[in-house]
Amino acid sequence: MSTATSNTIASPSTEETGMKRQYALQAARLTLTAMANITDGLQIPFLKAAPQTLNQIITLADSVKTNKDACGQLAKQATDLIQAIAQASVGKTVQMDERLQDDVEDLRKTLESIREYMSKMTSRKTWKRVLASSEDTAAIAEFRNKLAHAVVVFQIKDQISARISQHAVTQDILQKVTNIHDHLTTSAAGNPPYQSEFLFTPPAYPECFYGRDEFVATAVDLILTHSPAKLAILGPGGVGKTTVAAAIFNNSSIEDKFGEHRAFVSCEPLSTTESLLETLCKAFDVSVQNGKLHTALMSFLKLLPDTLLVLDNLETLWDSDDESDNVQTLLRNLSSLAVLTIIITMRGILPPKGVLWTQPALSVLPVVSVDAAKSIYQAISPTDDDMVLETLLCNVDCLPLAVTLLANLGQCGLSPKELQDRWEKEQSKLINLGGKKKSESLDVSISLSINSPLLKHNEDAFSLLRMISFLPAGIPVLYLSEIASHIESITEAQIVLFRTGLAYLTASKRLTVLSPIKLYITSNYEITANEIIDIQKFYFDLA
Template sequence: MHLSVSCGIPLIAPCRSSVKLPPPSPGIFYGRAREIDHIIDLVLHKSPARVAILGPGGIGKTSIALTVLHHPDIQTIYTHRRFFVSCETVTTADGVVLELLTTFGLIHDPQQGILPQQVLLNHLQSLPGGILCLDNLETLWDVETRATEHLLTTLASFSQLTLLVTTRGSRRPMHVAWTRPFLAPIMPLSLDAALQTWDAICEVHNEYSIKLVHAVDCLPLAVTLLANLAESESSKMLWERWEHDKLEVLHTQDSDNRLSNIEFSIELSFRGPKLKDDVQTVQCLSIICMLPQGLHESRISLFADAYSQVLPKFRSSIALLQGLCLVYSSDDGFVRVLSPMRHYIQAHHPLPDHLLSQLANIYCDISLAVH
């Protein structure tokens, strides 16, 4: 796909349908005031803002984007020119162009003799202003990296268009001048915000609710699913099931929906081309998941040397996992994984015996060195 802004092509008025409105903002939404204020400040004071909302699956990136689109200040400025396009089921840049045409209320008529891309560009040239969110961009970006970045660069070339994207991971697409200060990758909720979410669904929480929220590291999707389950069974019974079944507790009837199945949401990260056939990186993640506190950054070289024969890409694997937001660096210097990810890996990608034996040897050596 090639998009270029052309001044020599006349603006042909396209056929029109109704403009698609953004989905509603989430009804239950707590603990993200800092992130919302950050984005709103960029949009209001650093126009035209280009903002990437980053983080792991289930962290609430889409909820943040929709809350921004429905924020009173944004509604006042952009009124009906607030646009939202989900890339979740789109795997080509050309497909996104067609989704954009639908969102803008444009109908491509081949008899007019221009391509869909040019219809889009003509419309954007005449647009007096607007804010556009491309949601779940990683679905497209993983498959067509160059075409996706070219599309983003083209969209960002329109100075009257504010651009938001949400994507799994901690890296922003290249070739776009993302507005500073960057929004940091989204982290789990605070305990207070997680319990507010719980109470909005279940009315009240108790000691078992707190245990459950802690058990999933306050990941918003997991907290929401647990709280919904607690409407029909006691938190105590739910906690007992969690202790025995872990993520199995969160299985729902809608098994192929990332918003109602935590395992499916996690699995999406392993289906992309960056991890699909990368056995070494998955095994590196399995090693980290075996460490209750995570892997201290000062010991990465020790582990890389110990596993050099079987996992020669150990260091680059950790960098890739960090880029995909499957692990994160804590303030105390550890590379850690969130609880739902740990349970998923231990259930679906258990550490092979030979790597487990090597891990035991590493800690024996560490213990001997200490004493």
């Protein structure tokens, strides 16, 4: 009886595949080592910098969890290509024409794309790796085709010497090559796009968190019962909006609902809507084709299950003259997605227009209670001087940032009594840990609102702010037009102060500012004669 013969071809074992990858990577490393001795003496900045990029590609190829063999081969192919170009360039005095300049730029972009894509592959969570496996295979194949095309473009084996002239480099071409070199070495050194990872690194649950339980519970309930919720956490600078957003983001009920489908993006360092789109694509691990960031992001998000997105410090882009329309369009489009719950934090008391925010809306985030402020201070810098501590904290209106910075000063050996004495002399300048970041200086935090584009372009708003700060109890809204009679657009001025978070309405309908802001304004900006005349005229008429 004959035995049936199988026509199935046996697949390589996992061990064999792993050995192939290791051989490829080891060969790439050896090539890279040899290349370093060549590129150091070359006159082409791109080739001098390329080994750094190749080293990163090799390291990433050794770290990926899927398509390991293909990534190893891709790393070796890229290394072999650059070595061939480097060897063909030895002993040449470089003059690069426009065409060669473009070819070098294309190659640089290809290397950066490979590095960025492998970096994305290594950071994916398990479920995303499974979903993206076939997509990764196609992307790697495309990269290999681009590198193969580069061999043809440069005609490495026979004609590269003919493309590199013996004449001196003109200043214009040299500058172009230097720009490529600077761009490559800047990225290789760890600057953007790699720094941007910190823009979407999820924050931990805040360690020192008091007086916000009710606010967080309300927000969580709205998210769970009004899907997809659209929530705006608003308030003045330093009130703890980011901290509250982090607490909501890490709430156990929120984790249960969204799982890994949560992203927390800081808008503070961003300057354009395009940079926000790039960051969102990286946060959600979105593959972008032909540079169409918005299309790729929206298409990807539509396919996800329920997802949470936090946009922190959105005012940075929202208040920008050049970007507000683009940000509004993006925010409106994101809010239209049936699967996306959105939380934004921003200074001010007015949420961005163009979005139907979930009702009942969250209240503007207030300062914490005296007891909560004491708890914050005691957690950082324990003290028995409870009576003076309460006076000190009330002097700063229990603004969380001010409380935290005072407690950090307490860690330096200053008692509440000593801090109170210094507060009376230095006022808001006291609350500074010696840094220039808003988290280290109350004045820096306040100045961000003072210097916002909204206030810079509205002198009436700044005039109203000076008047409010000058009057101990602020200005009754009922008499606002009479007291500030020199201001023609009084409503617009009031709205600007609301949007920047510099002023607010009390329960008794008085327009006022927090104590630290009042002291900052009166210490740094002198009230004008016209403003004094308006105030005197109103109160003299009342008398």
